[in-house]
Every structure is written in C-alpha cells, then in structure tokens.
Amino acid sequence: MSLLTVGTVALDTIETAFGKRERVVGGAAMYIGLAASKFTKPINLVSVVGGDFPKSELKYMESLGIDLSGLQVKEDEKSFFWAGKYHDDLNGRDTLTTELNVLADFNPILPEAYKKPDYVMLGNLTPEIQMQVLDQLKKRPKLVAMDTMNFWMDVAWDSLMKTIKRVDMLLINDEEARQMSGEHSLMKAAKVILKMGPKILVIKKGEHGALLFQDNDVFFAPALPLEEVVDPTGAGDTFAGGMMGYLAMQNRLSKTNFKKAIIVGSALASFCVEKFSNERMKEITQDMVRLRIKEFEKLVKFGAPL
Amino acid sequence: MSLLTVGTVALDTIETAFGKRERVVGGAAMYIGLAASKFTKPINLVSVVGGDFPKSELKYMESLGIDLSGLQVKEDEKSFFWAGKYHDDLNGRDTLTTELNVLADFNPILPEAYKKPDYVMLGNLTPEIQMQVLDQLKKRPKLVAMDTMNFWMDVAWDSLMKTIKRVDMLLINDEEARQMSGEHSLMKAAKVILKMGPKILVIKKGEHGALLFQDNDVFFAPALPLEEVVDPTGAGDTFAGGMMGYLAMQNRLSKTNFKKAIIVGSALASFCVEKFSNERMKEITQDMVRLRIKEFEKLVKFGAPL
Numbered sequence: 001m002s003l004l005t006v007g008t009v010a011l012d013t014i015e016t017a018f019g020k021r022e023r024v025v026g027g028a029a030m031y032i033g034l035a036a037s038k039f040t041k042p043i044n045l046v047s048v049v050g051g052d053f054p055k056s057e058l059k060y061m062e063s064l065g066i067d068l069s070g071l072q073v074k075e076d077e078k079s080f081f082w083a084g085k086y087h088d089d090l091n092g093r094d095t096l097t098t099e100l101n102v103l104a105d106f107n108p109i110l111p112e113a114y115k116k117p118d119y120v121m122l123g124n125l126t127p128e129i130q131m132q133v134l135d136q137l138k139k140r141p142k143l144v145a146m147d148t149m150n151f152w153m154d155v156a157w158d159s160l161m162k163t164i165k166r167v168d169m170l171l172i173n174d175e176e177a178r179q180m181s182g183e184h185s186l187m188k189a190a191k192v193i194l195k196m197g198p199k200i201l202v203i204k205k206g207e208h209g210a211l212l213f214q215d216n217d218v219f220f221a222p223a224l225p226l227e228e229v230v231d232p233t234g235a236g237d238t239f240a241g242g243m244m245g246y247l248a249m250q251n252r253l254s255k256t257n258f259k260k261a262i263i264v265g266s267a268l269a270s271f272c273v274e275k276f277s278n279e280r281m282k283e284i285t286q287d288m289v290r291l292r293i294k295e296f297e298k299l300v301k302f303g304a305p306l
Numbered sequence: 307m308s309l310l311t312v313g314t315v316a317l318d319t320i321e322t323a324f325g326k327r328e329r330v331v332g333g334a335a336m337y338i339g340l341a342a343s344k345f346t347k348p349i350n351l352v353s354v355v356g357g358d359f360p361k362s363e364l365k366y367m368e369s370l371g372i373d374l375s376g377l378q379v380k381e382d383e384k385s386f387f388w389a390g391k392y393h394d395d396l397n398g399r400d401t402l403t404t405e406l407n408v409l410a411d412f413n414p415i416l417p418e419a420y421k422k423p424d425y426v427m428l429g430n431l432t433p434e435i436q437m438q439v440l441d442q443l444k445k446r447p448k449l450v451a452m453d454t455m456n457f458w459m460d461v462a463w464d465s466l467m468k469t470i471k472r473v474d475m476l477l478i479n480d481e482e483a484r485q486m487s488g489e490h491s492l493m494k495a496a497k498v499i500l501k502m503g504p505k506i507l508v509i510k511k512g513e514h515g516a517l518l519f520q521d522n523d524v525f526f527a528p529a530l531p532l533e534e535v536v537d538p539t540g541a542g543d544t545f546a547g548g549m550m551g552y553l554a555m556q557n558r559l560s561k562t563n564f565k566k567a568i569i570v571g572s573a574l575a576s577f578c579v580e581k582f583s584n585e586r587m588k589e590i591t592q593d594m595v596r597l598r599i600k601e602f603e604k605l606v607k608f609g610a611p612l
Contacts (some may be wrong), residue, residue, distance in 0.1 A: 302569050304566075
C-alpha cells in the first residue's frame with residue numbers, strides 16, 4: 001500500500017558522548033521514509049532541500065522505493081540545518097543552531113500521483129503545512145497519522161487543534177502529551193487527547209518505551225535496554241515510520257495490528273540509535289528486524305504466576 | 307517457607323497532591339511484611355518501635371502470620387519518624403523531618419526461632435545492621451535479598467560492599483544503580499554490579515517498571531499505567547516483599563520463577579500506591595493480585611508481527 005509522508009529532509013550536525021558528525025543527513029521525512037521502506041512501497045515523500053543536500057542520499061532513498069517527485073530541490077538555496085549536542089546521559093540536548101533555509105517558505109505541493117494515498121504520516125512541521133497536505137488529498141486515506149511538538153502547542157495552538165481533528169492517530173512524547181492535555185498522569189492525558197480528534201494515541205517515552213491507547217485499551221511496548229545509545233536523533237521518526245510502514249504492509253487496521261506495529265516501530269528505533277544519522281538504518285533488513293522482535297518478546301514474556 | 311526480614315517499622319507524615327496523613331504506619335519491614343504475607347508464612351520480622359507505635363497495627367500484622375517476637379518495643383521511646391512532601395508529579399519528594407529515635411541505637415537481636423530462615427529480605431538500613439543480621443544466622447538461607455540506598459553509598463561504601471558480597475539478590479532503583487556502578491547505561495551498570503557479589507539484580511524504575519538481570523538474561527516488568535498515584539510511600543518495599551513472599555511460596559529458584567516474582571511484586575506495588583500508608587494493602591487478597599496480573603499480561607502481550 002502507498003504511504004504519503006511530509007516532513008523535513010535536513011542536514012544535522014550532531015555531537016554525543018560517542019563523537020561528532022558534521023552536516024550528516026537527517027530530518028523527520030528522511031527517517032520516516034527509511035523505516036517505512038522496510039515494509040511497504042511506494043513511499044511518496046513531500047519535502048524540500050537545498051543544493052547542498054547530497055545527491056547520493058537522494059539516489060539511495062529512491063533505490064528503496066521512496067518516490068521523490070514531491071521533493072523540491074532548490075539548487076541555489078541551503079537545506080534546513082540543525083546542530084545540537086546531546087547531554088552525556090542522552091536524556092537532554094542543547095540546540096546550537098537552527099537554520100530554516102529552504103524551510104522558511106516551504107509550500108508543500110503534492111504531485112497528482114500522491115493525491116490518493118492509502119496511508120499518510122505527517123511528520124513534525126507547522127500544523128498549517130500538515131493541513132495543507134491533507135487539503136490536497138482527493139480521497140480519504142485509510143489512516144492518517146501525525147507527529148507534533150511542544151513548540152507548536154506554544155505558538156500555533158488553534159491550527160494545531162484544527163489539524164489534530166483530521167487525523168486518526170497522534171504520536172507524541174510524554175512531555176508533549178502532558179502539555180497538550182494539562183494532565184500529569186499519562187492515563188488521564190490520553191483520555192483528554194482522545195477527545196481532541198484522534199481515535200488512536202501513541203505516547204513515546206524514549207528509553208522507557210511507548211504506550212498505545214485505542215478506545216479503552218492500553219498497550220505498552222518496552223524499549224529494548226541498550227548498552228550504548230550512540231545517537232538518539234531520528235529515533236522517534238524511525239519509530240513512526242516503522243509503525244506506519246508495517247500498518248501499510250498489513251493493510252488491516254485491527255487492534256492487534258496496531259500492537260504489532262508499535263513493537264515493530266520500537267524495534268526499528270532500537271536499531272536507529274546504534275549509529276549516527278541514518279548509518280544503522282541503511283544496514284537493517286526485515287530479517288534483522290524479525291530477530292530483534294524476538295528479543296522484545298523474550299524481554300517481557302512470563303508465565304502465569306498465580 | 308519462612309521469610310526473615312529486617313527493616314524499619316515507622317511512623318510517617320505524608321503529604322501528596324491527594325492530601326495529608328499524619329503519623330501513619332510505615333517503614334520498609336512493615337511494607338515488606340504485609341506484601342510477603344499474601345504468599346508465605348511465617349514472616350519473622352526484626353525491627354524496633356517506640357511506645358507510640360499503634361498496638362492495633364502490631365496485632366494486625368500478627369494476624370497475617372507476621373511473627374513479631376523479633377520486634378523490640380521500647381515503650382518509653384519514640385518510633386522512627388519521617389515526614390515528607392511529594393512533588394505534584396510524584397517523581398520527587400522533599401524530606402521535612404527525619405527523627406531516628408529508637409533507630410539511633412538499634413541492635414538487631416534475632417530470636418532463636420529466626421536463625422534458620424529459608425528466605426531473607428534485608429530492608430534498607432545501615433549495611434552494618436544488615437550484616438549483623440546475617441552474622442546471627444545458623445544456616446545458609448536459600449536466598450538472601452537486600453535493598454539499599456544512595457545515602458549508604460556516600461557514607462558507608464566499604465561496609466556496603468562487604469554486605470553486598472554476602473547477598474544473592476540486590477534490589478535498587480535506577481539512580482542507585484548508576485551511582486553504585488558509575489555507569490549511566492543500566493545494561494552496563496548491571497554488569498558492574500553483578501561483579502560485586504549478587505547473582506541477581508533488580509533495578510526498579512518506579513513508574514517505568516523494573517529490570518531483572520540474571521546471568522546474561524534481561525527481563526522487563528512494566529509498571530501498570532495508573533490514573534492516580536495517591537501515595538508512592540512503600541511501593542519499593544511492597545515490590546520487594548511481594549517478590550520475596552512469592553519466591554518463598556514457590557520455593558523453587560528457577561529463572562522463570564524470578565520473572566514471575568517480579569511481576570507479582572509489580573502488581574502489589576501498583577496496589578500499594580492507590581491509597582495512603584498501608585490502607586490499600588490491607589484490602590488486597592491473592593485473588594485481586596491474580597486479576598491484576600492479568601492486566602499486566604494484557605498490557606504487554608503481542609502476536610509475532612513478522
């Protein structure tokens with residue numbers, strides 16, 4: 001099944017306890033596309049880059065079944081650029097530079113072939129742009145999922161609320177869920193957010209796993225305990241891309257499949273952080289994902305105690 | 307099977323977002339005893355209280371099969387007293403008062419009948435006192451477990467290390483594991499700590515669940531997502547007591563049983579925090595624990611995605 005995604009395709013300079021990488025590829029849509037491509041195609045990508053974005057990386061994405069006819073390449077401009085330094089415990093990071101560049105006046109234009117997607121993943125961007133993408137669709141997709149962040153809650157609450165009403169599944173982290181709902185308890189936060197529009201809510205807790213809320217059902221996907229997290233950049237997008245790619249491949253939106261999908265997303269995210277940028281994701285096959293999922297099963301499986 | 311436990315039996319004044327309770331019963335050994343009594347007896351308790359500790363609570367503990375012949379009652383003195391206020395997010399707390407009182411010169415004396423226990427749970431206390439309890443044993447127990455805290459790492463590192471060498475299982479929280487090992491990654495921390503003596507390590511992560519390390523095996527017990535946590539006091543001790551009580555009841559120290567035990571401990575802890583002090587634990591039956599464990603199963607169970 002086809003998956004449409006919109007989001008940044010960017011250059012990142014990343015520093016962690018394990019080293020520094022300058023101007024490596026990043027961005028939500030890049031990570032979403034790579035992860036989803038393990039399971040489904042075509043992936044129709046809407047974004048914008050400058051002339052400085054490596055052509056080899058674009059070719060690589062195309063080789064995975066990612067259609068880039070919706071990617072605007074502005075040769076005379078520069079790609080969106082982010083530089084950040086992670087704290088040694090990887091639980092926080094300081095942004096050193098954010099240059100919007102081509103993103104400053106990004107106007108997402110969907111090629112005709114993108115306008116009837118089966119699945120849609122709106123990566124973190126201004127809610128206005130996310131909505132502009134939905135406005136161009138000619139058919140109601142089977143599932144529209146969306147990511148967002150605290151910043152849009154601060155500066156664009158009204159349009160965020162309008163956009164959220166039109167999506168089926170929202171994926172945010174625990175702090176974002178708390179801010180959005182005004183509730184500290186994630187159980188209470190979920191109830192509030194599920195009244196804002198989405199029928200399904202995923203709350204990502206980073207190294208502490210993720211919660212999936214559908215109707216009155218709660219499911220918990222653990223994070224695999226890792227000895228080393230080399231670079232957390234893109235883990236959340238990889239998680240979302242893996243989840244949506246898997247759902248598009250299965251193409252049956254049962255409660256069971258959402259549970260499986262969140263495990264698949266967690267497995268992919270656990271790979272993503274093992275190397276810088278998209279280095280590790282380039283090495284991953286579906287067989288490797290299958291083996292890692294076995295580790296998730298082993299991690300939480302227990303017999304009836306009583 | 308018999309379970310010997312040493313730890314505080316105390317009076318607590320607790321304030322949370324849900325209210326305030328003055329001079330209610332608390333203490334590690336009280337919570338451990340109550341939790342373990344759901345599964346095994348006798349529970350032989352070594353501790354000390356003053357004349358201000360409610361006799362009705364002592365009678366209640368005896369009614370559960372908790373033997374109090376090792377509990378010194380110093381009628382003319384006051385019980386160990388702690389007052390604290392939890393932050394609204396319950397992730398932190400401020401200690402307002404700590405009065406050692408009877409604990410200041412506590413000398414644990416084991417009655418003869420306590421000296422050949424099958425299972426031992428050393429609640430958080432000075433490592434010296436924990437060691438004095440082990441020194442009085444006339445038989446190697448089947449399993450010796452121990453809790454401790456950062457404070458003893460700061461002020462009594464050497465005797466802590468001596469005590470740890472003599473225990474089979476250590477239960478500490480994530481911050482304690484990081485301090486003890488000098489490693490931020492819990493996977494690395496576990497490797498370091500398992501070289502200090504214990505064969506089994508449990509790292510408690512509060513609302514984020516708990517990790518169980520045995521040999522090269524890692525198991526993860528989630529915490530049940532709760533709408534409201536009324537009072538977190540005693541959750542860790544209830545967890546440990548439930549784990550040890552269950553292991554004593556099963557009396558077979560297989561890897562599988564340790565996994566089941568940590569789920570049982572998590573289930574009991576999830577009850578403990580629903581009311582103040584030991585109020586909720588007084589209401590819990592083994593049937594209620596069984597039903598809650600079903601919720602844990604449902605929370606993490608998924609079919610093979612690939």
